[in-house]
Amino acid sequence: MGQQRRYKQLESTAQLKKLITRYYALSRYHRLWGRPLKRPLAWVTSGAPVELLRAFKIHSVYPEQYGALCSTSKATLGLCQEAEAAGYSPDLCSYATSNIGSVLKADIAPMKGLPKPDLVVACNNICGTVLKWYEALARHFQVPLIVIDTPFLTGDMTDHAKEYVLEQFKDLISQMEKLTGRNFNPGELGKISDLSNEAVGLWKEIRGLCRAKPSPLNGPDLFIHMAPIVVLRGTREAADYYRLLKDEVKKRVEREESALEEEKIRLVWDNIAIWSNMFKFFKMFSERGACFVTDTYTGGWSMEIAPGDPLESLAATYTEVFLNRSPEFRAKQIIDLIKEFKADGFVMHSNRSCKPYSLVQEVIRKRVMQETGVPGLVVEADMADPRAFAEEPIRNRVQAFLETLSD
């Protein structure tokens, strides 16, 4: 693990590992006892309104999170090739194709694949890929497909978009009532939303602590510790975990302890991590004292559900996620992060898997540079598929970029 030598692991990581291991073990058991107890198992997208599913005691597993896990376990390539042999193009999102590969050939997949679903639930607030991916899953497993269609917002949220999402939520509720035999309990949803907000609020605070100079966390910390906010949002465990993490990060700030040995450059990261080579890649920065103090991706899960009618608030929260917004919105987000976190530069991962995230980056980069005067670098790779990671050219670009920042 020579690559990780400079990486100062947080103590909470041990607890995180336990939590995630337990979650996957539970998911597996769920496959066995979930159905008789009318607690179906759903595969859901990262931006799906999981609070609503939890209100029906549906257990959710996250193929996207599993996609990241496959990549860090070096399994993605084999899984993608499996999907490609079945006709899926290598140009498609590698979370999706590796997931399909794991469905087609579980024995080469980490943990022998995810436990089979009773239903699949996609929300297209992150991309159009999830519609096609979940259609494929529904066909393969012959299970119900539920899609929550959250219209792309070219500007601000509109009344008719909100009403449309709300109508679909109501429909989802009546479908879930039939599927689980349980009645919808708005009080229960309110409680779950509160738990979501608790975890989200803590995650926000943790991210906010990185405004400190030096920053207590670096990009990889944010990426590693985001797992519970994705897979356990709306549970007590997630809220408890982030309380623990916050205490630790706060202590680092009080001790003025840096995530790196010495923080010289502060950067903002845009897009999903390059899981396949995460430590190798981030080390190119950390060995020169460049710290990723914040990012746009893990911040995607720091949107609280507003008080008021829980269904209406959920409709707004899930439609207004940043990937469902215009380039202007996204540019402003990065500009604000640069200002708030006093960053010296930003790095955009042009992620060939994720078109909605990546295709607008150049326009955003120019705008951010114009408004902040801070330079931005684009690095082309893929979040999960190692074939798209060209180490030498990337290293050269990173070095040249950091040199200009150190001048």
Next chain:
Amino acid sequence: MLNMDQKFKGIDQIDLLIDEAGLNGDKRRERYPDRKFYGFFCSYLPEELVLAAGMQPLRLFPSSLQGTPAELPAYCCSLAKGTLSLAKPGTYDDLAGYGFVHTCDTMQCLGGIWKDIVSQDKTYMIVPPVMLGAPGADKYFRIEAENLLFALGQLNKSNPGNSEVAAALKLCRQVRQLAGELDQLRPMLPSQLVSALLRAGQVMPREEYVSALQNALPVLKEKAEEAGARKKLLVTGAVLENDSFFSMVEELGGRVVADDTCTGYRHFIEPPIKEETENLMQTLINRYIEMPPCPCRNRGLDTRLNYLESLARRRGAAAAIILIRKYCDPHAWDAVPLAKGLRDAGIQVLVMELEGAGVGGQERTRLQAFIESL
């Protein structure tokens, strides 16, 4: 029997339509100096509303000579790259505006980029529902359409109301009916001819198109003859900016008897509408909800497959060709279940990935082998 006058007129009009299709709107300013054109990309843009606001819908196509604009990465489809590289030097500056439809992730991004570097004020994106059968989808879509109409009116300083919308709907129905007649003749006409005649209807003023096609159809009917030994094919895919694929099919002994491309008959199809509603806008929108869906939308898991299968059967197509533009995610995704479903139904399938609409030696070899194997 047509008299000589009708015949010559018909032939002239066919020439005109082929010419227009070859130009893809390039000579719009000289040919139609009094018309205002409004650029669009996708068949889910309600053309009726553009017409109601006093403009002519012009489908924007990439050209074969195109660069890669710096704003887009290499892993983006050539439709987006090509149109953006045409827009940057001002090729479209005469257009009254640009109408985007939210379809795929690429179009979502292109719309945003267009606003940023081509025109902030003249660019508009309508966001139809993805789940066409979802509760509330029809109302949501109707309001999106009303907002589009309002924006178009402001753009063209017109104030389109019910009567303008009704007139535009009538014109579009006329176009669609004529296109439907042409599509019926497809098994008996050269594939590239039908493809060109249909594309012309997306790049020239619609009244002129109606009149040209009206005059052309009787001659086409006379010329129509059975495909003979030609291999009957169904073609499905997205946008095709020229007819080279269809010509190649003919050269290799095939005939496209059924077409489901965005720029082919799917653009014009008039699905049986349940009933006219009292709300004109809802009636208009219902067509877009009911038409055979493209891969970016969902109206049930197997709707698209079932439609293609029955289309192939009705037209007696023995095989299907699924065309995918490189880096086009929605069509690449659908290719897998379509190929499987059609094969299971006894229809042979060839999946072909193309850089753009142009085809070359490599495609010829594959297509030839496929057609010969039928």
